[in-house]
Amino acid sequence: MHKSGVPTVGTELGREILMQLGTLQLYGMDPQLTPMERGLVKYSLLMDKSGLMDAHMRFMKQFGELERDWQLTKDAAAVSKGSGVEARPPVRKKAVEGMRAIRLVELKVGKRNHGRVLYATICADTFFLSLIQTLVEDDEGHAARVMIDDATLDGSASWAKAQRRYPKGAKVAIKAPFLSDLPDESIALYVNSEEDLVVLSDSSPYVAEVDPWEGVDVASLRAEGNRLFSKGDWPGAIEFYTKCIQKATSSNQRKIPGSKNKKRGHSESNGLTSNGKVSTETVMLAYSNRAAAWMKLSHYERALADAGEALHLDPQHLKSIYRKGCALHQMQQFEQARDCFAMALEHAPEKEIKLAHERSSVCDQQSRLGVYDIHKYLLDDYDGSTPPEYSDYVGPVEIKLMEGKGKRGLFVTRDVEVGELLLVSNALAVVHAEGRRMFTSSGRSNATLRDELVFKLSNLVLKSSKWLQQMCNLADCDCHGNGKVPSLELFRPNSKWNSSKDDVPLARIKGVVLQNALGESGSCARALVAGQQPPMRQFLGLWPLPSFINHSCASNSFRLHVGDTLFLHASRPIEAGEEVTLAYVNTLLPRQMRHDLLDKDSWEFKCNCSRCELETNLCAPLKQVSRRFQSLWGYKESVTPGQAESFKMAKLALNLEHILKNVGLYLYEIQLIRASFFIMYWIGYLNLDRLGDLAKRLPLPENLIDAMTTATPGDPMSLFFAGFWLKKFQEQGANGAVIDDAQKRAMHICRCIYGKQKSEVLKRLVKAHDVTINV
Numbered sequence: 001m002h003k004s005g006v007p008t009v010g011t012e013l014g015r016e017i018l019m020q021l022g023t024l025q026l027y028g029m030d031p032q033l034t035p036m037e038r039g040l041v042k043y044s045l046l047m048d049k050s051g052l053m054d055a056h057m058r059f060m061k062q063f064g065e066l067e068r069d070w071q072l073t074k075d076a077a078a079v080s081k082g083s084g085v086e087a088r089p090p091v092r093k094k095a096v097e098g099m100r101a102i103r104l105v106e107l108k109v110g111k112r113n114h115g116r117v118l119y120a121t122i123c124a125d126t127f128f129l130s131l132i133q134t135l136v137e138d139d140e141g142h143a144a145r146v147m148i149d150d151a152t153l154d155g156s157a158s159w160a161k162a163q164r165r166y167p168k169g170a171k172v173a174i175k176a177p178f179l180s181d182l183p184d185e186s187i188a189l190y191v192n193s194e195e196d197l198v199v200l201s202d203s204s205p206y207v208a209e210v211d212p213w214e215g216v217d218v219a220s221l222r223a224e225g226n227r228l229f230s231k232g233d234w235p236g237a238i239e240f241y242t243k244c245i246q247k248a249t250s251s252n253q254r255k256i257p258g259s260k261n262k263k264r265g266h267s268e269s270n271g272l273t274s275n276g277k278v279s280t281e282t283v284m285l286a287y288s289n290r291a292a293a294w295m296k297l298s299h300y301e302r303a304l305a306d307a308g309e310a311l312h313l314d315p316q317h318l319k320s321i322y323r324k325g326c327a328l329h330q331m332q333q334f335e336q337a338r339d340c341f342a343m344a345l346e347h348a349p350e351k352e353i354k355l356a357h358e359r360s361s362v363c364d365q366q367s368r369l370g371v372y373d374i375h376k377y378l379l380d381d382y383d384g385s386t387p388p389e390y391s392d393y394v395g396p397v398e399i400k401l402m403e404g405k406g407k408r409g410l411f412v413t414r415d416v417e418v419g420e421l422l423l424v425s426n427a428l429a430v431v432h433a434e435g436r437r438m439f440t441s442s443g444r445s446n447a448t449l450r451d452e453l454v455f456k457l458s459n460l461v462l463k464s465s466k467w468l469q470q471m472c473n474l475a476d477c478d479c480h481g482n483g484k485v486p487s488l489e490l491f492r493p494n495s496k497w498n499s500s501k502d503d504v505p506l507a508r509i510k511g512v513v514l515q516n517a518l519g520e521s522g523s524c525a526r527a528l529v530a531g532q533q534p535p536m537r538q539f540l541g542l543w544p545l546p547s548f549i550n551h552s553c554a555s556n557s558f559r560l561h562v563g564d565t566l567f568l569h570a571s572r573p574i575e576a577g578e579e580v581t582l583a584y585v586n587t588l589l590p591r592q593m594r595h596d597l598l599d600k601d602s603w604e605f606k607c608n609c610s611r612c613e614l615e616t617n618l619c620a621p622l623k624q625v626s627r628r629f630q631s632l633w634g635y636k637e638s639v640t641p642g643q644a645e646s647f648k649m650a651k652l653a654l655n656l657e658h659i660l661k662n663v664g665l666y667l668y669e670i671q672l673i674r675a676s677f678f679i680m681y682w683i684g685y686l687n688l689d690r691l692g693d694l695a696k697r698l699p700l701p702e703n704l705i706d707a708m709t710t711a712t713p714g715d716p717m718s719l720f721f722a723g724f725w726l727k728k729f730q731e732q733g734a735n736g737a738v739i740d741d742a743q744k745r746a747m748h749i750c751r752c753i754y755g756k757q758k759s760e761v762l763k764r765l766v767k768a769h770d771v772t773i774n775v
């Protein structure tokens with residue numbers, strides 16, 4: 001134990017806490033800890049090298065695949081050169097004279113130690129996320145995580161660059177060392193200027209590597225590519241197919257200067273023809289296999305280019321035709337993909353090709369007609385664990401410039417009915433919370449999840465110029481896609497887009513995520529049908545076209561998530577030219593709480609929709625009810641019938657009814673306010689017995705359902721509520737008209753959520769929301 005009483009380096013206590021709680025805290029995964037435990041864990045994590053290494057390695061592994069791929073793309077030039085070896089930059093040697101050394105255990109959280117220097121060794125591989133991250137160990141064996149804000153490694157940086165700059169084993173001196181509490185609730189040495197981290201010596205001297213594959217024949221290079229491919233090492237395979245192609249091209253050019261041999265030649269075992277040239281077949285197969293490897297890495301544009309090269313050399317090569325089809329399909333060029341598979345089927349009527357042909361044909365139809373059979377997935381015995389594939393669809397909508405709200409919005413081009421499909425969009429990227437909390441204790445969305453999404457996206461935009469352009473057009477904190485209106489063709493399947501040399505720095509991707517990422521909504525199709533109440537599946541993702549939809553607390557559309565595909569249905573009739581709006585947060589709450597939620601979720605705007613305006617105007621009469629509601633909100637006791645707090649809530653609903661009658665409002669306005677305090681009424685129903693005669697003053701449940709539908713049609717909570725009352729009426733043997741009426745209400749909400757469906761399907765959907773609400 002250190003004399004300050006804080007457990008230090010790998011002490012038994014520190015280790016024990018680590019064992020019990022894992023290293024979750026380090027990367028912002030926030031187990032329920034008391035402040036005391038939190039302090040201990042933070043400190044033991046700070047100093048325990050093995051625990052730190054463990055967490056660091058796990059984090060690196062998580063991103064390993066993506067990074068390798070990213071690095072491969074970024075360093076494509078180096079890969080194609082073959083050696084992949086780059087000179088390390090000269091070691092930066094700067095004197096740290098006149099500064100007194102300080103040890104890790106002497107550092108206090110939040111205190112910058114000016115004039116002091118911490119000598120340490122980089123003991124783990126360095127990597128680059130939004131900040132450079134690595135571990136250092138001081139001379140006494142204490143270790144700490146370091147976050148370096150190095151502006152010279154901008155958004156285009158990769159791990160390779162970060163590792164060259166801060167190599168493992170290097171001796172470093174950290175000036176004015178500063179232990180900081182990071183936003184993800186972990187602790188680290190924070191270096192906010194690269195000047196403050198001085199690399200004193202690079203312990204692993206750079207040795208120029210000699211490429212051992214120099215002089216190896218093309219067939220062996222391709223065989224090595226195949227070996228790596230079969231092991232699942234796609235980047236490795238690509239490297240060798242590339243070596244093979246380059247060697248073949250240069251040796252053939254040497255044989256016949258200025259000419260390309262495109263005729264199929266007889267192949268010897270070393271990949272050469274009898275006249276000493278590399279056989280066309282060897283090169284064609286290298287291209288075709290490289291296309292397959294690019295596919296594995298989701299580099300569909302590169303895969304398409306390579307399959308095209310292979311077919312240029314052998315137009316009949318079945319695998320290349322098939323691979324071309326697969327790449328086109330992934331790029332949502334469904335019509336061309338279908339034609340490719342049809343051509344492949346002429347050569348070989350294989351099952352796999354037939355299925356691919358069918359998939360492309362279905363997606364092509366979906367993208368043109370906007371007809372999707374999601375009810376099959378929702379209601380019928382669906383045997384796959386992942387949902388079927390759905391194509392993107394752009395319905396009767398357009399992006400237009402507008403006043404305010406970030407200058408752009410989505411508008412309908414014609415009158416639209418309730419339940420009409422407005423668009424379907426597949427996520428550019430999604431990250432799942434998987435047991436982690438979506439929100440930190442302060443209510444902000446989990447920064448680690450956001451970082452993961454940023455990382456996935458930064459990797460993705462390198463793979464396709466379409467995805468890159470979609471990203472470039474989205475708003476970030478400072479710029480709203482340059483205030484331009486992108487062509488809808490960029491979001492429509494089967495359309496062409498121009499290749500782009502745009503670059504999106506990491507900082508911009510972060511801004512785009514902050515402004516556009518959609519999170520947990522309680523609107524995941526299957527979970528809804530299973531009757532689970534929100535929150536259900538927890539995720540954060542980015543959907544390109546839906547990113548143009550602005551928020552309203554009285555929205556007119558609903559987003560349904562089927563796997564990673566977002567379906568947007570109209571939840572009210574929308575007139576031609578009207579703006580499409582979505583509720584970004586739970587809107588069955590009073591205005592101030594809705595605004596607080598928007599704030600906490602990092603949306604930096606205040607909603608001033610008509611519903612917010614109404615509540616602002618009624619601020620004075622509603623003030624007391626709102627205050628008391630907020631103070632009772634969130635207590636378990638408030639929703640437990642029989643508890644004093646629950647009864648207070650129920651009485652508050654009666655108070656509100658009294659106010660609403662006296663202020664002199666239209667029914668429509670009364671409904672909006674009731675929806676804002678929906679939970680209060682619900683608790684009123686929970687306390688019917690205790691309210692006695694007063695209960696008559698509560699609106700009927702069907703009025704409350706109508707109120708919810710008026711304010712925010714298609715809210716899943718209203719469906720659960722409507723489903724519950726329907727079941728209750730049926731159990732009580734209510735008369736046919738009452739049951740019919742309740743059924744119609746529930747079916748209407750189902751239509752807002754699941755879209756236009758046959759009445760039989762809607763009835764089955766209503767029945768599937770068979771939840772037990774303890775009323």
Ligand SMILES: C[S@@+](CC[C@H](N)C(=O)[O-])C[C@H]1O[C@@H](n2cnc3c(N)ncnc32)[C@H](O)[C@@H]1O
Nearest residue numbers: 405406408475480515516547548549550551605
């Ligand atoms: C997902 S984007 C919506 C599209 C955005 N207006 C654009 O031009 O790209 C979210 C951003 O739009 C703006 N926004 C959305 N709804 C708004 C509202 N009701 N009032 C004001 N600004 C809004 C905010 O700047 C918000 O961060």
